[in-house]
Amino acid sequence: MILLAAGTVVIFALGIYAIRLRREVKRRADFRKEEDARAITNSLENLDYVSTALVQDQVNITEGAWRCKVLLEIIEPSLVERQEFLAFSDVYSRTQHLKTHSARKALSPRERMREDKERLSVEKEMHQPVIEAARAVIRWRAKGGKTLH
Secondary structure, X not given: OHHHHHHHHHHHHHHHHHHHHHHHHHHHHHHHHHHHHHHHHHHHHHHHXXXXXXXXXXXXXXXXXXXXXXXXXXXXXXXXXXXHHHHHHHHHHHHOOOOOHHHHHOOOHHHHHHHHXXXXXXXXXXXXXXXXXXXXXXXXXXXXXXXXX
């Protein structure tokens, strides 16, 4: 009888513990969903700002394309594969090897000039495709574009 009572108490305690763990997992999952939704909302707002800045020539082509590519990937990774947004990925792939920030400062003036020349060449060639991609983002957002699903 004592063993039966002890076993019942242990099973009851484990059941309560399992319920608490399940609630904690659900709470964390809900929190994660809220965080993901907030990240997408923020990314959509930033995408609006950057694409508009690109169209109005308020940001250089390389920086704007990089930012748009990253924001589209955050919103939904497959968006960067859409035909109308491919210019962002193209600029990124052609300029990702160029140094930035402190690594750029560490370059010699000759190396910096070489990289600037390369970046400006890509920007000149990709200016119109990137502007068209930015306009496509604006149109997509005006139609209520959030994700593909």
